[in-house]
Amino acid sequence: MRAEASDISEMTSQLLFGEHFEIIEKQKNWSKIRLTFDNFEGFIDNKQYQEITPEFYSEICNEIPKYSGEILDFVTNTNNELTTIPIGCNLPLFKNGKLKLGTTVFSYENAIFSDKKLKNEILKTAFSFLNSPFLWGGKTPFGIDCSGFTQMVYKLCGYTLYRNAKEQATQGEVLSFIEESEPGDLAFFDNEEGEIIHVGIILNDYNIIHAHGKVRIDILDHSGIFNADLQKHTHKLRVIKKMI
Template sequence: MQYGICNLSIIPVRIEQNDASEMVTQLLFGEHFKVLEAQKKWSKIRNAFDNYEGWIDNKQYEQITEETYSNLENTTISLAADLIDFATDENNQFSTVCIGSNLPFYNNQNLILNTTKFHYEGEIFTKKLSKESIIEIAYKFLNTPYLWGGKTPFGIDCSGFTQMVYKLCGYKLLRDASQQATQGEVLSFIEESEPGDLAFFDNNEGIITHVGIIMKDNYIIHAHGKVRIDMIDHSGIFNLDNQKHTHKLRVIKKII
């Protein structure tokens, strides 16, 4: 088994091994993974955080040892808390770091990515936050444009949004909406929900295709065109701009 780490700010993870293939998710600076299959130009990887698999360009990551991978798995995670910042290496070269990026072996504004030492002066998250913090963190992504497979303030999809918000608060969600819907406890009614709970929505075939974060007073924050706030009722999401329902409610889940 081979192992790797993302040494760039944001790289695409694709469904097939070519540049024109659909992007299904992204790797952020400092995220580590297993290499399941290595080809001349592409590698199929499994992200350590959520076990999500896909193909990445071999030029866009560094190999790490099994020992380093194991140490990363057993080290308290430190996450970048600012929307955008940078880390500086020993040659005074900048690497862009966006919110939710991993800061491997972080200690006193220093971190080590593979064999390179970086200095990072931005804010960080290192511990679990309260459930009340979920909405506060979600607001950081407000008006982020929708991007299929994205999970950054430059572009994000619905499940990338919920996953990143929960990650920043110290909790693990799976990557896709249909996967996230398998987590947590089912709530029977919207009235039972609290701010920070997740609402899932399905299509005409009954497949869960959308997720958002419930707020107080029957509002929901979700990624649809952009990260936006709309109303939610027993039918689904009511879009406040066009005054019509856009998503059909399937289930509400309490994760924490």
Template sequence: MYGICNLSIVPLRLEPTDLSEMVNQLVFGEHFTVLEKFKKWSKIKLSYDGYEGYIDNKQYENISEELYHQLNNQEQYYSGELIDFIFDKDNNLTTVPLGARLPFYKDNSFSLNDKTFSYEGKVNHGILNKQSIVETAYHFLNVPYLWGGKTPFGIDCSGFTQTVYKLCGFKLLRDASEQATQGDVLSFIEESEPGDLAFFDNEEGTITHVGIVMNDYNIIHAHGKVRIDKLDHSGIYNTDTQQHTHKLRVIKKIV
């Protein structure tokens, strides 16, 4: 079985209950495999990054296997506005956040199952240059931190980097520890360029944080909110508290 998210933002939970923690989110247009289906919940696996969790059965539409594979092989178009509206043929409105997928987009319209929608906002499509990574990251500045979030209404550190890279045409895995397995290691911070990823670990050596390198040894990352701090050989230096908050582990060049 297969499904697609037909609502603006839907929580993906660790366990099949509304009381369980949100570990990720689906945004409009994301499709997935249904691994198990229960009375109220489905265990799913996202096509984009393979992430698994539980979603409420009332918060998605079933799609055919044929459509699932078409979506996998189709060029991807994403909403480029922080928040915008889509309209169906009866002029019913649905809000979509930055990064929502627009399946089969062409000439300001797209389709989801047998429904056609119009969308007149900015569209992100194709592979952009590396400088676009930092430019896109600025759109999320001051967005509040939210565990499992990946939208302008709340985002976590790896949701931030994944979404920014996605909008620029590059694929990252979901969690910081997974993203750290991608790309090439840089030996020194001086080798880094704007758009590279910096990873940080805890006292046990587990990678728990990630941010995007900027010019002049700055970094943009989600910590309390999406913010800009200084990056040095020790890690992140918080410009508000005047202290280091994260210990640098490695810098990776993805692009």
């Protein structure tokens, strides 16, 4: 997804296999869309999506979502053609190893995520992204940004976060001190202008897992994130929030 209708425009997010959306504005080569999951808007190339009927859209909106559970996997259509998918892809109308995109039937045979998970599952899911490289706008283990990381981890555990850190900071319950936080809570960080620009997931023993250069584990204190490799604070703590 891009900020403007151009291949050289900033990538603001990504659409994964099976994600559905509404078309707000259709141009010759690009469409402006609104993602159903988090209402995030942006432009995508018209060659990269498949239109579905309103009836099919309504059906998948009303089902309990299921997501692919392997870091890297594939789905197979009835012609035995493979499509590679990363973790967290939607599996519309998934039942007995089959899913549908419009009229196309695919097979998927491996692990899935479905339903809400307990809070302690958030850490286990977060660790599966460890060392993933940073990519602005990314949402996969092959490139992910800070809010894409927190959103995807919570999504796989059955919870919806907004796409950007600033928007995620409007969700949940404010905690006054780090000591009140639990593993799985979110910590937000701001810049000199007071704008929230970063987010990470709190771990045990005053550590935090976040996407900064890569998905990494650092020390969290009352000032912010202390990077042991650089021997300095890299992010200034603004607020801690309990999402679940």
